Amino acid sequence: MNHPARETGAPAREKPIGVFDSGIGGLTVVRALRELLPNETIFYLGDTARVPYGGKSAATVERYSLEIAALLLEENCKTIVVACNTASALALPKLEETAPVPVIGVIQPGAEAAVAATRNRHIGVIGTRATIKSGAYERAILALDPAVRVSARACPLFVPLIEEGWLESEITDRVVRQYLDPLVRDGIDTLVLGCTHYPLLREAIGRYLGDAVQLVDSAQNCATAVRQLLDAEDLRAASVTAGELSVALTDPPDAFLDVARAALRLEIGTVQLRQVIHPAKS
Ligand code: DGL
Numbered sequence: 001m002n003h004p005a006r007e008t009g010a011p012a013r014e015k016p017i018g019v020f021d022s023g024i025g026g027l028t029v030v031r032a033l034r035e036l037l038p039n040e041t042i043f044y045l046g047d048t049a050r051v052p053y054g055g056k057s058a059a060t061v062e063r064y065s066l067e068i069a070a071l072l073l074e075e076n077c078k079t080i081v082v083a084c085n086t087a088s089a090l091a092l093p094k095l096e097e098t099a100p101v102p103v104i105g106v107i108q109p110g111a112e113a114a115v116a117a118t119r120n121r122h123i124g125v126i127g128t129r130a131t132i133k134s135g136a137y138e139r140a141i142l143a144l145d146p147a148v149r150v151s152a153r154a155c156p157l158f159v160p161l162i163e164e165g166w167l168e169s170e171i172t173d174r175v176v177r178q179y180l181d182p183l184v185r186d187g188i189d190t191l192v193l194g195c196t197h198y199p200l201l202r203e204a205i206g207r208y209l210g211d212a213v214q215l216v217d218s219a220q221n222c223a224t225a226v227r228q229l230l231d232a233e234d235l236r237a238a239s240v241t242a243g244e245l246s247v248a249l250t251d252p253p254d255a256f257l258d259v260a261r262a263a264l265r266l267e268i269g270t271v272q273l274r275q276v277i278h279p280a281k282s
Contacts, residue, residue: 012078013078013234013235013236013237014041014237014238015041015076015077015078016040016041016042016043016075016076016077016078016246017033017037017040017041017042017043017077017078017079017081017226017230018045018069018072018073018075018077018078018079018080018081018101019033019042019043019044019045019081019083020044020045020046020047020065020068020069020072020080020081020082020083020084020087021044021045021046021047021083021084021087021196022046022047022050022051022052022053022054022064022084022086022087023047023048023051023052023249023256024046024048024051024163024249024256024257024260025084025159025162025196025197025200025260026044026046026083026084026196027044027046027247027260027261027264027266027268028083028196028197028199028200028217028219028260028264029081029106029196029218029219029222029223030044030083030245030264030266031219031264031265031266032217032219032220032222033081033223033226034243034245034266035223036223036224036226036227037226037227037230037237037243038242038243039237039238039239039240039241039242039243040230040236040237040243041237041243041244041245041246042243042244042245042246043072043077043248044083044245044246044248045068045071045072045075045248045249045250045274046247046248046249046250047064047068047249047250047276048249048250048251048252048253048254049249049250049251049276050064050250050276052086052128052159053084053086053087053128053130054086054127054128054129054130054131054156054159054195055128055129055130055156056086056130057130058130058134061086061087061090061091061130062090062091062094064087065084065087065090065091065094066091066094066095066098067276067277067278069095069098069099069103070277071248071274071276071277073099073100073101077101078101078235079101079102079103079104079226079229079230079233079235080095080099080101080102080103080104081103081104081105081222081226082095082103082104082105083106083196083222084106085106085107085127085128085131085194085196085218086127086128086130086131086195087105088105088106088107088136089107089127089130089131089134089136089137090130090131090134090136102233102235104222104225104226104229106194106196106218106219106221106222107136107137107140107194107218108140108225109218109221109222109224109225110140110192110193110194110216110218110221111137111140111141111143111144111192112144112221113216114141114190114192114216115144115145115148117190117214117216118189118214119189120187120189121145121147121148121149122148122149122151122186122187122188122189122190123141123148123149123150123151123188123189123190123191123192124150124151124152124153124180124183124186124188124190124191124192124213125137125138125141125150125151125152125153125191125194126152126153126154126155126158126179126180126183126192126193126194126198127152127154127155127192127194127195127198128154128155128156128159128195129154129156131154131194131195132152132153132154132194133154137150137152137192137194138150138152151182151183151186151188153179153180153182153183155175155179155195155198157175157179158175158176158179158195158197158198158201159195159197161201162197162198162200162201162256162259163197163256163259165255165256165259167201167203167204167259167263168203168204172201172204173204173207173208176201176204176205176208177208180205180208180209184209184213189212189213189214190213190214190215190216191205191209191213191214191215192216192218193205193215193216193218194218195218196219198218199217199218199219199220200259200263200264202215245267245268245269246269246272247268247271247272248272248273248274249271249272249273249274250273250274250275250276251273252271257271
């Protein structure tokens, strides 16, 4: 979308990148952004009061996403990164239509990386029920290459296993096998981790799949797309100071924040609390 009132230039460049997720999982995107864009200040907002989004209806996910984006705009963010596959799948068009700043999601970058990676043109996609039901990855992949075959599967047990911190566990390995076996037998050579939690299961998934299937991490590809966007819009922060990271949640953190902090080796200071503004005006 065109943003006629959008600021560019030095003051806008020094504003934070706003990143949001349904909860804590989007910190995988923050981790990738910190590595790729160390001078950028990031304001992360996790909607922990209402997580998970993955089993909710499209209308609810869209409403929640607009409300969370409104909070990021209050923080004066120069761009909004939808670090949640479910929100990207269901709310991106509405966010792009209504936000006065550029909005970027995880689906398009993931689809592009998958199409670039596949050799046999058979891509697997895993995600929450809502993401898979939306068909957003299939649409994005087929728009890039109509000859690609997509096998998609919802893996709803992955999120609770990850939040429990069972990243290395026999039970998790069995669940991974149960979900992924049909995709492997179907012949995929590339698998999109279409949920922001899933990079935390990369080891377990990689162990099961071996070298035959390439993993596409939506977090890393999203960070690369954010860098391209900032360059294209002249919004890249000056490279003299290290960017800061602020983390806010809509409900006080639980043990999963510690799991994510340790797994991602992220320096997170005091977690702030934010209240959702009702209703979202669109
Ligand atoms: N953040 C969600 C996603 O990437 C997973 C957790 C949820 O269901 O809210 O799809």
